[in-house]
Amino acid sequence: DSGVTQTPKHLITATGQRVTLRCSPRSGDLSVYWYQQSLDQGLQFLIQYYNGEERAKGNILERFSAQQFPDLHSELNLSSLELGDSALYFCASSDGVRGNEQFFGPGTRLTVL
Amino acid sequence: AQSVTQLDSQVPVFEEAPVELRCNYSSSVSVYLFWYVQYPNQGLQLLLKYLSGSTLVESINGFEAEFNKSQTSFHLRKPSVHISDTAEYFCAVSEGQTGANNLFFGTGTRLTVIP
Numbered sequence: 001d002s003g004v005t006q007t008p009k010h011l012i013t014a015t016g017q018r019v020t021l022r023c024s025p026r027s028g029d030l031s032v033y034w035y036q037q038s039l040d041q042g043l044q045f046l047i048q049y050y051n052g053e054e055r056a057k058g059n060i061l062e063r064f065s066a067q068q069f070p071d072l073h074s075e076l077n078l079s080s081l082e083l084g085d086s087a088l089y090f091c092a093s094s095d096g097v098r099g100n101e102q103f104f105g106p107g108t109r110l111t112v113l
Numbered sequence: 114a115q116s117v118t119q120l121d122s123q124v125p126v127f128e129e130a131p132v133e134l135r136c137n138y139s140s141s142v143s144v145y146l147f148w149y150v151q152y153p154n155q156g157l158q159l160l161l162k163y164l165s166g167s168t169l170v171e172s173i174n175g176f177e178a179e180f181n182k183s184q185t186s187f188h189l190r191k192p193s194v195h196i197s198d199t200a201e202y203f204c205a206v207s208e209g210q211t212g213a214n215n216l217f218f219g220t221g222t223r224l225t226v227i228p
Contacts (some may be wrong), residue, residue, distance in 0.1 A: 002156060002189035033215055043203060043218035056215050090156060098214045099145045099164045099207070 003027065004093050004105035012111045019081040021066050021108045025072055025093030031055070032074040033094070033102060034066055038087035049074055081112045115140045115206050119219035126194055127227050134189040134222045136178075146187040147205040147216065148178055157203065163187065174198075174211030199226045 003026035013019055025032050034046040036059075045058035049068035060066075063081075068074045078085060088109050092102040118141045126132045138144060145164050149157040161172040168180040177188045187204060201223050205216040 004156070017131045031199060035216075035218075045215040045217065046213050059217060086205070092157075094214075096214075099162070100163070101159045104158070106150075106156045107156075 002103040002105060004091060004103050006089075006091050006105040006108050007039035008108060009106065010028065010109050010111070012113065013105060014113055017043070017079065017081050017093055018077065019110065021089050021091075021110075023074045023076070023077040023091030023093075023105060025074070025091075026103050027094035029095055029103070031094045032068055032072070033092040034060075034074070034076050035090040035092065035104075036087045037090060037107070038084075041087075043090075046076070054097075079109070083112050084093060086110055086112045091112075115144065115217040117204050117206055117210065117217055119204055119222050121222050122220065122225045123223045123225065125225045125227055128196055129193045131192050131197075132190065132194050132224065134163035134202050134224065136187045136189065136219060138185050138187065138204075138206045140206060140208075143207055144208060145214075145221075146178075146180060147207070148172075148176070148187070148189050149203045149205060149218075151201045151203065151221075153200075160189070160202070183187075192222070194226045196226050196228060198224060200224060 005024045030051045033048045046060040048056040066076045088107045090107045091105045094102045118137045118174045148160040163180045173179045204219040
């Protein structure tokens, strides 16, 4: 158990809908990262937050947004969903120090029908 | 920009045989290097990492990896694999001293240990 929790574990929805994925980091970790794992794109970095502020942005679509709240949990919002958004979405947390381990949650499997 | 290449998408190997999973990276800046393992239906777990110093790094379960700057490689090796090593292995890099510390992953290598 990494100490990172993600809810829900599975999500099935229809095209055009909007969903919210939630992540609670390990106790004490200030940094949260979101990654998308799909068969065609592999594991891709989406976005990072550090202590409530956006720190880095990767290949995140404009239809996607995220935030980190004062209690350090984070939410990833996906809107106008398309079939191609079906993937496993991982959240990871770390203390934010360069080179230190990122601890991954179990992921949320999103299926868009 | 960083990129990571794992040439072997699948590696079958017999139990107790040695294995090498290859990883090459491309970067114009200094990098930190990582190997993560993903067991079925689980998240990723850190196996080992190279930040600086000795180019040979080891994990607690017998894996080792060697940083080779001239060949921009960070291959993962184990002298004798077990059934429990069956998993997907991801090589990853992050920028070293500057920039963001998010991870750039390779496409993964599925290691299957055959009894």
